[in-house]
Amino acid sequence: MKLVLRDITKRFGTLVANDAISLTVEPGEIHALLGENGAGKSTLMNVLYGLYQADAGEIELDGVVQHFSGPGDAIAAGIGMVHQHFMLIPVFTVAENVMLGNESTGFAGTLDVDEARQRVQKISDQFGFHVNPDALVEDLPVGVQQRVEIIKALSRDAQVLVLDEPTAVLTPQETDELMQIMRELKESGKAIVFITHKLREVREVADKITVIRLGKVVGEADPKASNAELASLMVGRPVELTVHKDPMKPGPDTLDVERLRVIDAAGRVHVDDVSFTIRAGEILAVAGVQGNGQTELTEALLGLQDRVEGSIRLHGEELVGRSVRHILDAGVGFIPEDRQTEGLVGAFTIAENLMLNRSHGEPFVRHGTLQLERLEGFAKEKLEEYDVRAPGITTLAGQLSGGNQQKVVVARELSRDVSLLVAAQPTRGVDVGSIEFIHKQIVAGRDAGMAVLVVSTELDEVVSLADRIMVLYRGRVVGIVPADTPRDVLGLMMTGERPEGAIA
């Protein structure tokens, strides 16, 4: 089925998310849609999928203009979508998820689960997915959940398949398997739209590349183009793909973690037997696929986890069992992985957010009363220093762009007296300009003698920031290796393989 998008325009209030975007995807073709976070890729696909209505423009399938009033229409017309955030119901089984919205029923609307089970089995066998129809989705690893999403689309006989940032949550191996699946689907005549911001993947699998920036198509590219070419097309200016930093001058051990074990309320062990040290003036980057214990590790360091065994010592002081406030006051800075839920209070002003973790005493509180004038001066200064683009310090944090929100968080943490900075996914969902800025700040902190723990699922970020790299797999340390370890070795480690001599 041939898909043509013609001059699609979509506005949100005053923001133009898609500005007259046109795109043609042939059957048996993998068409990559490349662009930064916030460039408008997902909006475009949600228009195609009927989730949003376009303000202008047309969608054409095999020459017929379509009018989708909802996803139901798009599905019926042969469009399938694998969303970035999976659209699966965790407490349902695979079969129930696949049949939902497309149920076959018996007497009086009774569900025919057997039929759905067979449908799953058939598609699973056809593409070698190995998916158990009766497994609960919440018990499946993300890679398998993604296959369930693909089965969902295929079971509805999708001819155009949209994959929205499908590799964000996969190991390099799973990514390779996905690419193989994409090629098979292409062979079977499907038209595939592959949305991503990862250059490497585009070049590997795409037949055609369309680059989007700020809601507009800025050009088509050849899959043979170099990374630098693609990156500058995507960002609109030449981009430095590496972070410039001086050789480290490590000081004494700042953080000493020993045999750390983190268990959740349901008894699942997320971090097991993790030991490492970070010296002053050193960046230890944690690599690994999302969900391998990184979140729990950083939360345990901050005292946000309830069941922690082992020891965490900062300058020799034991932190396990201490309150979050005590740990923050002891000199730990924290950039949480989800700034909107953990980093900021969206309905607070920038100024209020800048004092969020200092509401107990000087300088912003005296005798239980807020020192608003002092806060105002401080906030104005930091707004300037950290290049936060906002009308003023009373702007609500929730109204800022992702990059500016993250700068507020970074400003708050680095303006305290911090000897250890824990930065979880510091640049997720942030524009390239802000990424560069935040990376510079982190390196500056390290040069000033901070110990830094950076967690990232983007291998590029890990490699460019790290002085040493620790790879986590299923809550355990696979190895701690030098920053110049080859990518393929790191990729292998992320699947749990321990190469020779990888312990540093």
Next chain:
Amino acid sequence: MSTPTSEASIPLHETPLAGVTTVVDKKAAVILSVMTAGLLLVVAFFPQDGDTTFRLAVPSDFAQLPRVTVPSTLTAWVLIIVCLLCAGWSIVLYRRKLQTPLWLMVIYSLGWMIGFLAWAASGGTIPVVGLLSGSLALAVPLVFGALGGVLGERSGVVNIAIDGQLLAGAFAAAMIGSALNSTWAGLVAAMVAGTLVALILGLFAITYLVDQVIVGVVLNVLVIGLTSFMFTQVLAPNAETLNSPPRFTAVVIPVLGDIPLIGPIFFRQSAVVYLLYIAVAVVTWSLYRTRWGLRVRAVGEHPTAADTVGINVIRTRYRTILIAGAVAGMGGAFYTLVSVPQFNREMTGGAGYIALAAVIFGKWDPIRATLAALLFGFASNLQGVLSVIGSPVPSEFMLMLPYVVTIFAVAGLVGRSRPPAADGIPYRKG
């Protein structure tokens, strides 16, 4: 550049965890211990002389079961020892990192309850059949309300307005039932009234995205105001024609009604109670076994996911809460068509809130919520039965019991239960 393909494939059906240990809650052990200590203190400080008789049959029974007479205090002590054993076992299990099993809780509850009854009804006779059938009757509006609550919350709409739906149902049943002199017309009117309250809830909570808890609470006030106003202005001055509805009387089901113990409790009730059995069965079946139920649950768990497969979230939610409103409204009819043959201001006495507690206590499952509502009905009826016998417990404390039990329940037993993921969150597209 690209990573080399490893032959070691990822095991497929496991989450990426380092392992699993068991984390056991100590709440069960704590609660059993506290409750045992309470009973022990009461029996120790207020010992009762005399015997307690449990009457298991009613005079009209085909086969007469014998009466059981036991010495009050001795029986209580024996059962306290049973309770102590259960509580002790629960503590041992906790130490060994094992969960307290349900059967232990059931044995404990029975032991505690019978022990308490043996002590509290000393010198008197407990009509077991009357106690249980009365409990069922008192639980009827609670069960209907709880079913309505379960339906709404499973679709993602928190319904605090159950009380308003019960009250509106009671009012409409009294007025229309009287005017048309028909119990069935009254019942239908109650369902319509419950649906109307649900419609307002939907308008504000679904269409206008107002916080559901706030809408629910305010709706209850609105219904109290409306029904009280109309009662004073319309029903009271015309009590003969508008506030004297006919009543559903008890109907004995042949054969089933003659089973000893079971028959008189379950099958010599009014038509509304039989409707209740049907409602519980239908709601449970349709929620778990039909396409409609699958979609309702999907919308309550992950509305965006449901939307992306072409399910109309808004319509599904509206439809569900309207049905839920009709179910809750039926419960309201019980007040004026079965219980008391006239409407009175605020006559539900906050039963809707108890039904809400039953929803949570029952972990959003229709069967368990029904059982929880029955438990509340039992506690209420026990108070009446004991005050007739002349028990040493002040009636105020018996009246308090369901509410205290609810607090214990939400604080202790359901701490880890999981509501539908999107419960209470309005769905907004784009």
Next chain:
Amino acid sequence: MSSAVGTEQHPPTEPDEAPDRNRWRETFREIASGGVTVGFLAVLLAIVVGSVLIAATDEQVRATAGYIGARPGDFFQATWDAVWGAYTALFRGSVYNTNAVSFDQGIRPLTETAKFAAPLIVAGLGVGLAFRAGMFNIGGRGQMLMAGAAAGWVGYQFDLPAVLHLSLALVAAMIAGALWAGIAGLLKARTGAHEVIVTIMLNYVAFYLVFFALSKQSLLQAPNSFNPKSLPVKDSAQLPELLGDQYNLHLGFVIALVAVAFAWWLLERSSLGFRIRAVGLNPEAARAAGINVGRVYVLVMLIAGALVGLAGANQVLGTVTSGITVDLDAGIGFDAITVALLGRSRPLGILAAGILFGAFKAGGFAMQASQDIPVDIVLVVQSLIVLFLAAPPLIRTIFRLPAKEAK
């Protein structure tokens, strides 16, 4: 928690909007951002609905409706009379009695409004404060009962100098209210028990506890009495009248104003208030910022309970000093919720909302007395105002106002 699907609930919207998780907050914002026009129209619409109810249930209107075809004038005249009569009675009962012989007499309704407003304001502050921490305190009734019983007991039991006695009674009320509300805060902090359920249940428990105490001679019941009622509060513990014997207005209103000032300072200027607001808006971020969320829940409920407790004291020590009864709360515990919602949980807003609802109450009783319209109509109008204000788009649709530009 660990499941990737379970945690990723946001729809994949491209514009970087902060999903505001706290729906209550949003509802308040809706009420707030409604603007003057919408606010006015919401009140108007509620009054129109109230008028329809009044007219539809009026004897005269129904009689004339019977022959509306023949003489429609009669019908409209009767409708007008019923509605006009009701609302002028409401005005005369709450602001200024135009039928009075002197100004002193005429202004009396306004002092009645203030008298009714005082407990609504303090209890509204108690509910509103809890709202700001993201907690819904529906336990006003129970807190008032416990506080009223404590204040009343201190009030009749002891013989003390006036100022000391009154202060002691007020403190007793605040402590009782605080402890009763604190149970809900503690349970939420420790076990995650939902405060809506717990506070509602505590209302009933408090009712039966106080009822029990009032029917026991050894506890609160007045000696040689068979009624569930205590002895009257001694003069030394009563809230003094502000404007002399001619009016019923007592010191409770001044206490309410002080409470408003305190609540404003607490929320807007104190560090505890900062933490309360942070927890209410985003508990996860508050926790990650080192704020002890559980402790804030407990503290907020203690303060909220103390404020609601003042409302209980206001009733027992000021408005009805003849002794403790189980209906001493007079529905204020629930009215406080609507007051807090209408006042957007802001102290000054609650002050205004409390005065408005106080006027409704004072006028409602006058309307019942002179026009024979049940005071319950006030409940209807109040709840409708809150509902309409919470949904400005509905008002805009009804009155065909242009839609506001999307935020």
